[in-house]
Amino acid sequence: MECLATFDTTHMALLFEKACRGAGLSARIIPVPRELSASCGLACSYPCESEEAVIRICHEKRVETSGFHHI
Amino acid sequence: MPARSHYLNNAATTWPKPECVAKAMAAFLEGRGANLARGSASRRDLGTLDMVTTCRMKIAALFGGPDADPRNVTFTANVTEALNIVLKGFLKPGMRAATSSMEHNAVMRPLRRLEGEGVSLAVMPCTREGTLEPDTLARELKKGLDLVVLSHASNVCGTVQDLDRLAPLCAAAGVFLVLDTAQTGGVLPIDATGWNLAACCFTGHKGLLGPQGTGGILWRDDFASVCRPLIEGGTGSFSHEEVQPSVLPDKFEAGTPNLPGLAGLLASLDWLGETGIDTIRKREDELGRKLLFGLRDIPGITLYGIGTMENRLPVFALNFDGVDNGRAALELADRWGIETRPGLHCAPVAHRTLGSFPQGALRISPGFFNTEEEIELCLEAVSTLSRENPHS
Numbered sequence: 001m002e003c004l005a006t007f008d009t010t011h012m013a014l015l016f017e018k019a020c021r022g023a024g025l026s027a028r029i030i031p032v033p034r035e036l037s038a039s040c041g042l043a044c045s046y047p048c049e050s051e052e053a054v055i056r057i058c059h060e061k062r063v064e065t066s067g068f069h070h071i
Numbered sequence: 072m073p074a075r076s077h078y079l080n081n082a083a084t085t086w087p088k089p090e091c092v093a094k095a096m097a098a099f100l101e102g103r104g105a106n107l108a109r110g111s112a113s114r115r116d117l118g119t120l121d122m123v124t125t126c127r128m129k130i131a132a133l134f135g136g137p138d139a140d141p142r143n144v145t146f147t148a149n150v151t152e153a154l155n156i157v158l159k160g161f162l163k164p165g166m167r168a169a170t171s172s173m174e175h176n177a178v179m180r181p182l183r184r185l186e187g188e189g190v191s192l193a194v195m196p197c198t199r200e201g202t203l204e205p206d207t208l209a210r211e212l213k214k215g216l217d218l219v220v221l222s223h224a225s226n227v228c229g230t231v232q233d234l235d236r237l238a239p240l241c242a243a244a245g246v247f248l249v250l251d252t253a254q255t256g257g258v259l260p261i262d263a264t265g266w267n268l269a270a271c272c273f274t275g276h277k278g279l280l281g282p283q284g285t286g287g288i289l290w291r292d293d294f295a296s297v298c299r300p301l302i303e304g305g306t307g308s309f310s311h312e313e314v315q316p317s318v319l320p321d322k323f324e325a326g327t328p329n330l331p332g333l334a335g336l337l338a339s340l341d342w343l344g345e346t347g348i349d350t351i352r353k354r355e356d357e358l359g360r361k362l363l364f365g366l367r368d369i370p371g372i373t374l375y376g377i378g379t380m381e382n383r384l385p386v387f388a389l390n391f392d393g394v395d396n397g398r399a400a401l402e403l404a405d406r407w408g409i410e411t412r413p414g415l416h417c418a419p420v421a422h423r424t425l426g427s428f429p430q431g432a433l434r435i436s437p438g439f440f441n442t443e444e445e446i447e448l449c450l451e452a453v454s455t456l457s458r459e460n461p462h463s
Binding site: 008009010011012013014015029030031037038039040041042 | 107
């Protein structure tokens with residue numbers, strides 16, 4: 001299973017990746033999979049086991065996502 | 072021809088630029104070069120995204136402070152395009168707009184076009200020095216307005232409008248206020264958040280010391296949501312939809328942006344951050360004071376605008392008694408290598424207000440990189456031209 005966050009803007013995709021990496025979590029921006037196509041065109045992977053931490057980081061850093069997906 | 076030239080036309084565009092600007096543009100074109108949000112998320116692609124995102128962050132902080140959302144910064148080719156997007160995107164027949172009698176044609180021409188299409192337009196008279204009095208704005212607001220658009224400072228004579236007094240009047244009346252910061256961005260503090268600006272329009276190639284072909288808008292959310300984009304097209308986002316995205320910044324950024332320009336702008340913003348706009352302002356004020364006080368003592372010339380350095384930028388408009396200002400500009404260039412700008416400066420209404428229409432004026436505008444010696448040379452040259460003039 002892969003965990004991906006999607007965004008309305010590429011701006012937020014970049015902030016998400018920086019926020020995760022800043023917290024020591026692996027994250028990588030990728031082209032959004034076609035099944036999740038309704039977004040800015042970029043998604044960002046994050047460690048599934050750290051999803052709670054990722055959501056908390058997004059809240060703290062005011063990073064807005066359009067969804068968290070498990071595919 | 073003089074061996075050296077002395078660039079005193081910084082109100083048209085600043086020159087020289089910090090060295091890092093051209094280097095950053097060349098580095099982008101030669102070494103990186105990826106498009107924005109139109110790739111495979113490679114390192115090259117993400118490098119461009121990082122560059123543009125950082126540029127948005129710096130612009131948002133510069134014009135709107137720490138609370139401004141960088142997504143609300145949209146880039147354009149220049150401030151003229153920014154003003155066209157805002158004015159034509161919002162004003163519709165039956166609405167009422169007001170502006171000042173000191174505007175550049177970047178404001179006035181879109182407004183006159185809209186007036187011809189049924190928008191009601193009030194041009195608020197300014198003083199002979201180019202100042203818009205708060206009472207004048209208050210009177211117009213009482214009549215009912217949908218939008219006010221103002222230049223922060225005159226490109227003709229440097230007069231700065233007192234936004235600390237004007238902006239609260241618009242806010243209290245619930246009227247959108249749009250600011251043209253073409254002459255003040257990077258030079259004066261601008262508080263788009265505190266002034267509650269609906270849109271803060273900027274250019275990259277003047278006080279921000281970036282390249283031509285860059286500019287943009289810092290939007291307030293509620294205003295952006297009611298403005299229609301001037302152009303629509305690919306954004307690299309929401310590609311499954313055939314209608315323009317409604318989210319910022321994509322709503323107003325169709326098509327590939329000027330990425331080499333933004334690379335240069337980011338470099339100049341870094342340079343501005345390291346140097347400090349207070350330092351730039353202080354230096355330009357020193358040069359301006361020396362020039363103004365010298366000009367005031369030269370007989371046979373008429374100076375326009377504010378006669379002191381209070382509430383003004385170092386942009387000076389003058390005429391020689393009996394000498395055409397175009398001829399004077401040519402003499403300054405040919406004999407002393409001094410580069411200025413004569414004529415109407417794309418601002419006929421401002422020249423009417425100042426009493427210099429239709430002949431226009433000679434505009435002298437020093438910048439951060441000028442020297443005291445260049446100001447002294449300019450004063451000597453103006454004095455010589457005035458002395459030589461048989462009509463003075």
